[in-house]
Amino acid sequence: MSRLLGVIDATNVVGGLQDLSLNRSVASIPFAGRYRFVDFILSNMVNSGVESVAIFPKHQYRSLMDHIGSGKNWDLDRKKDGLFFLPPFFEPNENSTVGSFARLEQHLDFFKRSHQDYVFIANSYVITNIDIEEALAEHLIHDHDITELVNHTHSLDMYIVKKSLLIELIEDRKNSQFISVSDVVNQPLHNFKIGTYTHSGYAAIMKTIEAYFHHSMKLLDPVVWNQLFPADRPVFTKVKDEPPTRYTAASTVTNSMIANGAVIEGKVDSSIISRAVKIGRNSHVTNCVIMQKSQIGEGCTLEYVIMDKDVRVLDGVTLKGSPEKPLVLRKGTVRDMAVSI
Numbered sequence: 001m002s003r004l005l006g007v008i009d010a011t012n013v014v015g016g017l018q019d020l021s022l023n024r025s026v027a028s029i030p031f032a033g034r035y036r037f038v039d040f041i042l043s044n045m046v047n048s049g050v051e052s053v054a055i056f057p058k059h060q061y062r063s064l065m066d067h068i069g070s071g072k073n074w075d076l077d078r079k080k081d082g083l084f085f086l087p088p089f090f091e092p093n094e095n096s097t098v099g100s101f102a103r104l105e106q107h108l109d110f111f112k113r114s115h116q117d118y119v120f121i122a123n124s125y126v127i128t129n130i131d132i133e134e135a136l137a138e139h140l141i142h143d144h145d146i147t148e149l150v151n152h153t154h155s156l157d158m159y160i161v162k163k164s165l166l167i168e169l170i171e172d173r174k175n176s177q178f179i180s181v182s183d184v185v186n187q188p189l190h191n192f193k194i195g196t197y198t199h200s201g202y203a204a205i206m207k208t209i210e211a212y213f214h215h216s217m218k219l220l221d222p223v224v225w226n227q228l229f230p231a232d233r234p235v236f237t238k239v240k241d242e243p244p245t246r247y248t249a250a251s252t253v254t255n256s257m258i259a260n261g262a263v264i265e266g267k268v269d270s271s272i273i274s275r276a277v278k279i280g281r282n283s284h285v286t287n288c289v290i291m292q293k294s295q296i297g298e299g300c301t302l303e304y305v306i307m308d309k310d311v312r313v314l315d316g317v318t319l320k321g322s323p324e325k326p327l328v329l330r331k332g333t334v335r336d337m338a339v340s341i
Helices: 037-047 062-068 101-105 108-113 132-141 163-171 181-186 209-218 222-228
Strands: 004-010 052-057 082-085 118-122 126-128 146-151 154-162 194-198 203-205 252-254 267-269 284-286 301-303 305-307 318-320 327-329
Touching: 004 037, 004 132, 037 052, 037 062, 037 118, 037 126, 052 062, 062 082, 101 108, 101 163, 108 163, 118 132, 118 163, 126 154, 132 146, 132 154, 132 194, 146 181, 154 163, 154 181, 154 203, 163 181, 203 209, 209 305, 301 305, 318 327
Parallel strands: 004 052, 004 118, 052 082, 146 194, 252 267, 267 284, 284 301, 301 318, 305 327
Antiparallel strands: 118 154, 126 203, 146 154
């Protein structure tokens, strides 16, 4: 039986990802062709033996609920423990940081009823494959009050804390003036013993469009791919029955990742192509991220473009961004004119 209770704080608003989170929560932003951000932290928990996970959403969480469902794909659809979706009763009047006590307080009974002794609190915007059990072991060895998980000195905004201490911090938040777990870690004036656990593997902190594009392109590096998707620690996601991708005789694909259900009639190079995407004849797609069910017409040229879900690019359109400033096409839009930035 796991000693850890998992908490995914999906309430954080990441302003730098606004173009991709206007119609969805950050946790449900697509990544790597067939996954969502939340898949990674949720899979980390399951692979580390966590059997009870609570997700705290904020707003626009319909797509997140649709994606996760009952938790069956993560083996969390169970009678005891399992997956809990805990939306807020009201929005606290404060800036949201990871592990907000005002938000956790709204479901304080959940923590009091749980049988686990320790709580692992994480955000949904860090993409990594991490052994949480190992972090817990270090937390116990050094007898820390709170352990912060870091990567190359950068905080991953993930924390391990004893459940009794977390409840105490929540109940005393108005007197202590601490607003969150991350606030406690970053404030020097207290008597808590704060420690760190260093994760040496690949970690992508997704707080800007530029970071999203950079780390998407890094997936084409086999070294990075193998760190994020090791065979012994799989990343689970919602299963969809899609047919194999269809490549026509005129199509050309190099150094790209193509998900199921796509139709490729043009040229694709160094790009991430999601499920059910169609790329028309004589179109060239280079250094792009194309999300689910988007359609690119015939004779188009796309370079350094992020196309959100259900976007249509009409015949003959040229769209060009740059490595430093990729062009983002928002969900459901239609482009019929050239753009170059």
